Amino acid sequence: MLIQILPEIGLYAMMLALAMALVQAVVPLAGSLARRPLWMSYAAPMAWGQALFLLTAFVCLALGFLFNDFSVAYIASNANSQLPWYYRLSAVWGGHEGSVLLWSMMMAFWGLAVSVFSRNLPRDMLARVLAVLGMINAGFLIFILATSSPFERILPVPPSDGADLNPLLQDPGLIVHPPMLYMGYVGFSVAFAFALAALMGGRLDAAWTRWARPWTNLAWAFLSVGIALGSWWAYYELGWGGWWFWDPVENASLMPWLAGTALMHSLAVTEKRGGFKSWTVLLAIVTFSLSLLGTFLVRSGVLTSVHAFANDPSRGTFILILLGLTVGASLTLYAFRAPRVKSPLGFGWCSRDAMLLFNNILLLVMMVTVLLGTLYPLILDSLDLGKISVGPPYFNTLIVPLTVALGLFMGAGPVTRWKQMAPRELIKRLWLSAMVALMVALTMPWLYDGAWSLSVTLGLLVAAWIVVPLVREPLVLIRRFGLRGPGKLSRSHYGMVLGHIGMAMTIVGVTMVSNYDHADNVRMRPGHSVEVGGYRFTMTQLNEVHGPNYLADRATVRVTQGDRLMAMLHPEKRFFDTQRQAMTETALDHGLTRDLYVAMGEPLDDGESWAMRIQVKPFVRWLWLGALLMAAGGILAVCDRRYRHRSRTRQMMEARP
Amino acid sequence: MNPRRRQRLIIIVVLVALAGIAIGLTLYSLRANMNLFYSPTRISAGEASVGRSLRAGGVVRDDSVQRDQQTLDVTFTVTDFEEDVPVHYRGILPDLFREGQGVVIVGTLDERGWIEASEVLAKHDENYMPPEVDGALKAAEARRATPSDTAAVAERRTSGTP
Numbered sequence: 001m002l003i004q005i006l007p008e009i010g011l012y013a014m015m016l017a018l019a020m021a022l023v024q025a026v027v028p029l030a031g032s033l034a035r036r037p038l039w040m041s042y043a044a045p046m047a048w049g050q051a052l053f054l055l056t057a058f059v060c061l062a063l064g065f066l067f068n069d070f071s072v073a074y075i076a077s078n079a080n081s082q083l084p085w086y087y088r089l090s091a092v093w094g095g096h097e098g099s100v101l102l103w104s105m106m107m108a109f110w111g112l113a114v115s116v117f118s119r120n121l122p123r124d125m126l127a128r129v130l131a132v133l134g135m136i137n138a139g140f141l142i143f144i145l146a147t148s149s150p151f152e153r154i155l156p157v158p159p160s161d162g163a164d165l166n167p168l169l170q171d172p173g174l175i176v177h178p179p180m181l182y183m184g185y186v187g188f189s190v191a192f193a194f195a196l197a198a199l200m201g202g203r204l205d206a207a208w209t210r211w212a213r214p215w216t217n218l219a220w221a222f223l224s225v226g227i228a229l230g231s232w233w234a235y236y237e238l239g240w241g242g243w244w245f246w247d248p249v250e251n252a253s254l255m256p257w258l259a260g261t262a263l264m265h266s267l268a269v270t271e272k273r274g275g276f277k278s279w280t281v282l283l284a285i286v287t288f289s290l291s292l293l294g295t296f297l298v299r300s301g302v303l304t305s306v307h308a309f310a311n312d313p314s315r316g317t318f319i320l321i322l323l324g325l326t327v328g329a330s331l332t333l334y335a336f337r338a339p340r341v342k343s344p345l346g347f348g349w350c351s352r353d354a355m356l357l358f359n360n361i362l363l364l365v366m367m368v369t370v371l372l373g374t375l376y377p378l379i380l381d382s383l384d385l386g387k388i389s390v391g392p393p394y395f396n397t398l399i400v401p402l403t404v405a406l407g408l409f410m411g412a413g414p415v416t417r418w419k420q421m422a423p424r425e426l427i428k429r430l431w432l433s434a435m436v437a438l439m440v441a442l443t444m445p446w447l448y449d450g451a452w453s454l455s456v457t458l459g460l461l462v463a464a465w466i467v468v469p470l471v472r473e474p475l476v477l478i479r480r481f482g483l484r485g486p487g488k489l490s491r492s493h494y495g496m497v498l499g500h501i502g503m504a505m506t507i508v509g510v511t512m513v514s515n516y517d518h519a520d521n522v523r524m525r526p527g528h529s530v531e532v533g534g535y536r537f538t539m540t541q542l543n544e545v546h547g548p549n550y551l552a553d554r555a556t557v558r559v560t561q562g563d564r565l566m567a568m569l570h571p572e573k574r575f576f577d578t579q580r581q582a583m584t585e586t587a588l589d590h591g592l593t594r595d596l597y598v599a600m601g602e603p604l605d606d607g608e609s610w611a612m613r614i615q616v617k618p619f620v621r622w623l624w625l626g627a628l629l630m631a632a633g634g635i636l637a638v639c640d641r642r643y644r645h646r647s648r649t650r651q652m653m654e655a656r657p
Numbered sequence: 658m659n660p661r662r663r664q665r666l667i668i669i670v671v672l673v674a675l676a677g678i679a680i681g682l683t684l685y686s687l688r689a690n691m692n693l694f695y696s697p698t699r700i701s702a703g704e705a706s707v708g709r710s711l712r713a714g715g716v717v718r719d720d721s722v723q724r725d726q727q728t729l730d731v732t733f734t735v736t737d738f739e740e741d742v743p744v745h746y747r748g749i750l751p752d753l754f755r756e757g758q759g760v761v762i763v764g765t766l767d768e769r770g771w772i773e774a775s776e777v778l779a780k781h782d783e784n785y786m787p788p789e790v791d792g793a794l795k796a797a798e799a800r801r802a803t804p805s806d807t808a809a810v811a812e813r814r815t816s817g818t819p
Binding site: 239346361365368369372373376386387388389390391393394397398521522523581582583584599601602604605606611612613 | 660661664672675676679682683686687689690691692693694710712724726727728729747748749750752753763789792
């Protein structure tokens with residue numbers, strides 16, 4: 001009985017959440033304007049209620065999936081009774097309706113987290129922050145209820161079985177990729193809310209940046225992991241062995257990441273030195289707007305991309321309006337309030353402030369580059385000027401040199417002093433690192449490949465240049481305080497170190513895999529063997545395998561190097577019955593220095609041969625490990641004692657009468 | 658000029674210069690890397706220039722896919738139900754590539770009027786028609802549509818698009 005009405009419970013829960021979000025958007029804000037503590041105190045309970053009811057709605061949907069309730073349209077089109085239970089669970093966010101519900105639920109949980117961990121914020125500030133979060137989520141909930149409710153029923157005759165989850169999404173990587181990405185997208189709303197609250201209150205001092213910083217770092221860490229997971233998934237699931245396609249949807253997630261990276265660094269300047277104040281506010285607005293833009297691009301169906309599925313245009317219009325309102329309102333507020341604040345401090349050209357300024361400019365230029373390449377075709381199309389697409393060479397020719405420039409400042413920045421520094425001293429601190437980096441970059445291509453290569457040297461030079469100067473700080477402290485010295489550095493410093501090393505690792509990965517990968521499309525049958533990149537691939541068997549909801553052809557490929565057996569690989573070509581769709585399941589042997597990659601293409605006419613794609617990908621793991629390291633750095637910085645210590649002193653001050 | 662103002666001036670000049678360089682480079686590489694989309698009708702009409710990278714799209718004509726027995730060469734025809742364009746590709750076709758399916762091809766046009774494909778894209782969702790292809794099909798239909806066969810067009814429109 002209860003199971004049958006779960007979808008209705010979910011729907012009501014969503015409506016209740018919307019009502020609470022509306023209260024949260026209006027009452028605390030009015031309270032902060034009218035200085036009424038009672039009104040302001042509505043904010044936190046509303047945030048909790050919203051989280052509770054959205055969780056209820058989400059659980060109802062998830063239970064519907066687990067119990068195979070195919071009378072619900074969304075479940076019927078995204079699951080099937082043959083689907084294993086874990087994929088039925090991840091199918092909750094496998095389609096549009098479910099993923100926007102997930103988005104909204106995460107939004108509510110960020111609000112909940114803010115209300116719990118920021119209790120020691122000034123009351124009006126907290127009220128405003130939560131009000132802004134309430135507005136955003138109210139907008140999203142209206143969107144869900146009006147255009148994409150996941151609880152719509154197919155009555156009176158429900159289908160006997162579901163249409164099944166898209167086979168591409170039946171994968172462990174996909175269980176975690178969307179939630180991580182959404183956590184990142186949505187997380188930037190907190191920084192945005194803090195910025196807007198600060199603008200409203202006219203309190204644009206360094207305080208709001210100190211409160212906003214850990215939230216920004218956390219959101220950024222989630223987004224980094226989300227992007228890395230997406231790239232990793234595309235790598236092994238799409239069967240092409242590519243890890244980044246400059247697909248508009250990938251770009252949609254990269255843009256907030258670039259802006260968010262700039263925001264993190266600019267927040268650092270504002271907190272430490274009080275500079276860049278209005279700039280930081282603007283970045284917070286831009287970052288969240290780009291998150292919304294990303295959602296719009298992915299969810300509206302305007303793109304030709306791997307993520308674009310048949311979609312309803314009214315949804316796109318709705319998100320576009322939501323985006324317009326958010327950007328318009330926040331920029332208007334910014335225009336009225338921001339010019340009042342002035343950054344009083346100047347700084348010299350050779351200072352950490354300046355380095356971070358360059359870093360910000362470069363990151364934003366990269367962001368604009370990606371934005372232009374992504375939106376240009378859409379704009380031309382909507383003006384009826386022809387359908388074009390912008391290929392990867394565009395992005396590569398622009399992003400690669402920009403990254404090299406960014407790397408230059410990343411190497412120098414951490415050893416530069418705030419405010420002012422004699423250039424001669426900076427050179428003194430850096431020349432040794434530069435030599436070491438140059439040595440590494442010049443020798444490594446020789447050692448690895450036996451030949452010199454300009455692009456590899458350049459890539460490794462940048463990576464080494466980023467890492468080597470980071471050693472200086474701990475060394476200086478060891479010299480002064482002995483082995484306990486490095487412990488004197490704060491966690492947020494080590495967070496920075498970790499993040500930068502992660503970036504360097506990613507650069508190494510990109511450089512190596514772009515320059516040294518081997519790929520070959522071959523025709524193979526059992527007994528046949530080919531040599532790719534120094535490895536011999538031999539197909540030994542070809543069988544048929546039955547899975548829970550598919551039938552597969554499976555090849556066994558033996559990989560040897562000289563006489564040594566490196567791996568036995570089992571690539572498959574699965575055919576999913578319900579959706580009548582074929583899927584490539586690649587086989588990988590992964591290692592820290594190389595991946596062996598075999599994918600089955602298609603059966604050829606003679607019946608026993610297959611087209612196979614065989615690749616050797618050196619250092620490809622580094623790409624994603626680097627991203628994980630960056631995320632770890634972000635989280636480590638959140639754990640910095642400073643944030644907790646400050647809040648404790650504030651509590652003590654407030655406790656004192 | 659006081660130092661503060663001079664610093665500000667330098668900032669502005671550097672910013673403008675950087676922005677200028679960035680915009681210039683961006684526009685240059687946008688122009689160099691743009692792929693225009695052509696429907697089979699436009700290609701047959703000679704609108705696409707030979708040798709330049711382009712995107713084409715349409716539906717894969719039934720019984721047109723031919724694999725070479727020894728190599729990975731494959732040829733097929735894409736159509737907007739008005740004109741056909743032959744395509745040659747070497748490599749592995751995507752999982753969702755099928756006769757009767759909408760595809761997008763990235764490649765170059767040669768003198769014979771063949772497209773030498775460097776990439777063939779077929780989409781995940783079997784009901785999904787790439788927007789360009791959908792547009793090309795609708796345009797072809799509209800040209801064909803005379804009062805006598807509107808029924809046929811209506812029929813195709815309901816079956817051809819999601």
